[in-house]
Amino acid sequence: MALIVQKFGGTSVGSPERIEQVAQKVAKFHAAGDDIVVVVSAMSGETNRLLALAKELSNKPSLREMDVMIATGEQVTIALLAIALNKIGVPAVSFTGAQVPIVTDSEHGKARILTIDEAKVQAQLQAGKVVVVAGFQGVDEQGNITTLGRGGSDTTAVALAAALKADECHIYTDVDGVYTTDPRVVSRAQRLDRITFEEMLEMASLGSKILQLRSVEFAGKYNVPLRVLHSFKEGPGTLISTEISTDKNEDSMEQPIISGIAFNRDEAKLTIRGVPDTPGVAFKILGPISAANIDIDMIVQNVAQDNTTDFTFTVGNLDYDKAFEILQATAQEIGAGQVAGTTSIAKVSIVGVGMRSHPGVASSMFEALAKENINLQMISTSEIKISVVIDEKYVELAVRALHTAFGLDAEQN
Numbered sequence: 001m002a003l004i005v006q007k008f009g010g011t012s013v014g015s016p017e018r019i020e021q022v023a024q025k026v027a028k029f030h031a032a033g034d035d036i037v038v039v040v041s042a043m044s045g046e047t048n049r050l051l052a053l054a055k056e057l058s059n060k061p062s063l064r065e066m067d068v069m070i071a072t073g074e075q076v077t078i079a080l081l082a083i084a085l086n087k088i089g090v091p092a093v094s095f096t097g098a099q100v101p102i103v104t105d106s107e108h109g110k111a112r113i114l115t116i117d118e119a120k121v122q123a124q125l126q127a128g129k130v131v132v133v134a135g136f137q138g139v140d141e142q143g144n145i146t147t148l149g150r151g152g153s154d155t156t157a158v159a160l161a162a163a164l165k166a167d168e169c170h171i172y173t174d175v176d177g178v179y180t181t182d183p184r185v186v187s188r189a190q191r192l193d194r195i196t197f198e199e200m201l202e203m204a205s206l207g208s209k210i211l212q213l214r215s216v217e218f219a220g221k222y223n224v225p226l227r228v229l230h231s232f233k234e235g236p237g238t239l240i241s242t243e244i245s246t247d248k249n250e251d252s253m254e255q256p257i258i259s260g261i262a263f264n265r266d267e268a269k270l271t272i273r274g275v276p277d278t279p280g281v282a283f284k285i286l287g288p289i290s291a292a293n294i295d296i297d298m299i300v301q302n303v304a305q306d307n308t309t310d311f312t313f314t315v316g317n318l319d320y321d322k323a324f325e326i327l328q329a330t331a332q333e334i335g336a337g338q339v340a341g342t343t344s345i346a347k348v349s350i351v352g353v354g355m356r357s358h359p360g361v362a363s364s365m366f367e368a369l370a371k372e373n374i375n376l377q378m379i380s381t382s383e384i385k386i387s388v389v390i391d392e393k394y395v396e397l398a399v400r401a402l403h404t405a406f407g408l409d410a411e412q413n
């Protein structure tokens, strides 16, 4: 008998019919003797609908009141799911975040979970009930309703699983697992049986939007095995857990070097030329950028020639104009040369813990891209990832070439 936390997102509970289907799925696990805690999101579109309502009244609504309002979305679905479960003979009880309680700090709209008192949930499980908990919400120490930020139900599920020491946390969604890359770009992309937390973080931060990033971090920190599954289709999904044994004789033969190929078109590149090669200059360039709350991704500084150097970095597309303006002011100030940039770049990354123990992965990557005549504008590496910046118009070609080169293509049938 296992304790499983199951999370269903907005589309999975988007209508009464779908809620019935979810109830059927939950009932199966319950009948098999497992202890089940279900976390649900609001019905799809509901959180946005509520946000729009408040916008009609005010451009600057109180964040406290916004949380009181948007927390209702999940309060509706927990009750509906409990009702649906009861109807098919499964004893169930619903709890809001505050009822559990899931205690958070007081940062309305992006609260962080501080503690979860699992006693009430445990008591209901012991009594044989399915416990349905509202995702996305908590309560602060003063008793105010808080929310965890968009997509926060994933984090609720993982945090509950950690607090309850659950055997697994299932995340049900509209895909049947995590893929080697976006199947819309590579038709021969494959579902991964498993992937490590670290790899998933790299894949997720690079644009595979299955799971809220924070929930994966949380799961890794507390070692909660996560499984991504399709809400309405059967299948094993993808298990996200700690690293698989690297025992030379056993798994390593089978273990792929690269688990997946991630890409992001929403990046822009900025270069400042003729930068004086003196201490503190990188700080002078990037300080004002981060002060403006702009996230910087890759950074490259060239070896100096004639005591000056080029300095290039990437930011999100949306921050490009602002960053360009700031950079021009900085260039004047430090006596640098021209500022140049473009938004028509993309970042393509290969991700895999296997590259730790395999030399030559970078050169295989560059070879595959060279064969397609794709120019590499920037390169950066970490222990389990190699990223390149290329012209945006070649992103699909690059992803396909790498998918094939690293043996990730599914067998064709």
Ligand code: ASP
Pocket (backbone or CB within 6 Å): 009, 010, 041, 042, 047, 048, 073, 135, 136, 149, 150, 151, 152, 153, 154
């Ligand atoms: N309902 C919330 C949202 O739309 C939380 C979630 O779905 O995870 O962001």
Ligand code: MG
Pocket (backbone or CB within 6 Å): 009, 010, 041, 151
């Ligand atoms: Mg979601």
